[in-house]
Amino acid sequence: MAGFNKVVDTFEEAMAGLEDNMTIIAGGFGVCGVQAGLIEQIKKMGVKGLTIASNNCGLETYGLGILLENQQIKKMIASYVGENALFAKQMLEGSLEVELTPQGTLAEKMRAGGAGIPAFYTATGYGTAVAEGKETKEFDGRMYVLEEALKGDFALVRAWKADTMGNLVYHNTQRNFNPMAATAGKITVVEVDEIVEPGELDPADIHTPGIYVNRLIKTQHDKPIEFRTTREA
Amino acid sequence: MALTRDQVAQRVAQELQDGYYVNLGIGIPTLVANYVPEGKEVMFQSENGLLGMGPFPTEDEVDPDMINAGKQTVTAVTGASIFSSADSFAMIRGGHIDLTVLGAFEIDIEGNIASWMIPKKLIKGMGGAMDLVAGAANIIVTLTHADKHGNSKLLQKCTLPLTGVGCISKVVTDLAYIEIEGGKFHLKERAPGVSVEEIIEKTAGELVVEGDIPEMKFS
Secondary structure: OOOOOOEOOOHHHHOOOOOOOOEEEEOOEOOEOOOHHHHHHHHHHOOOOEEEEOOOOOEOOEHHHHHOOOOOEEEEEEOOOOOOHHHHHHHHHOOOEEEEOOHHHHHHHHHHHHHOOOEEEEOOOOOOHHHOOOOEEEEOOEEEEEEEOOOEEEEEEEEEEEEOOOOEEOOHHHOOOHHHHHHOEEEEEEEEEEEEOOOOOOHHHOOEOHHHOOEEEEOOOOOOOOEOOOOOO | OOOOHHHHHHHHHOOOOOOEEEEEOOOHHHHHHHHOOOOOOEEEEEOOOEEEEOOOOOHHHOOOOOEOOOOEEOOEEEEEEEOOHHHHHHHHHOOOOOEEEEEOOEEEOOOOEEOOOOOOOOOOOOOOHHHHHHHOOOEEEEOOOEOOOOOEOEEOOOOOOOOEOOOOOEEEOOOEEEEEEOOEEEEEEEOOOOOHHHHHHOOOOOEEOOOOOOEOOOO
């Protein structure tokens, strides 16, 4: 790496420095916009005790779900964790701690974490189990819950195109939580479909500016589909 | 006769106004998209970051990076936009969505809703439901009036863990259209052929019945 060139050649380099008991913020929604190669590298490294914040926990064979096999995840912060039998098993056994978080609150926790905002008030979850033990406050006659920001030792991001300086463009709904995750990591690692030279992306069309990105690696994965629904041509 | 799932969706669709941005939940609410009244334009929002969700793609159009909140492959209509989850929930939590339609397990007279968790059953998570009920000014809840044992789901007080408090004012069931106001259910319409007596019998929470209750109309 030199100057603003963020490109690394191996997945070992991409995830170098990840240790036991660290916190990871990961973009992705279902299996869309998931950092499959980076997560496989985490599995290879065998680090344990991880706290991971991501909307879902992948499938047993793809995405964050593969880290369940060797019990590498200590705590999962997510909005929806269906579609994964091993996850349910570890949760019920008590070996996996789960903090269910409303989807919008989760996105905002990541955004706030990246933007230097330690906490924020939201109406979401007021009067429900989500608000238990949290401060509440009235504004204009309505009650709000204080939610704290999330920051990670690492952030994992999946993008479509990047220039070598780490400027990112996402493809369709691959974007989801990835732009917020990108801002919330001490080390942000991006797995990308295609890497181009600086100047090839229009500065006005960048979704995530390179300032948030530390490392960039080209993916080796095809994109799976969770529910393939089609209509007659 | 109790309404079918499609008839519930049809009744909800009568509430769609021209130019509405609408978020539909999973299940019966999804069917509402099939009954947009002729001559009215609406845009459907999918909370994973798509405004202007279109039909399922043809085989040739399938794109793994184009999915809805149910993780199904979809398309985008002309005039659609795609954005991050934070932007998506800013729309929802900021009150920019004109109508939200979602299912529920229970509703009560205070406008509380329970829709995400049944204790001792597998917990999957609330997804975006808590954000949707907290953020939308105009919400329609669809649910069956009673369970298969005849136990009412329209209660004096919800028994299951809540998704939101005091946020529901319109309910379409298989038997009736009901509004919630001043800590009471108010019967507004009944399904064709369903008697007021049956609705009273199957509504556990306090129900106000004023004057003649018209039957729902389906064109």
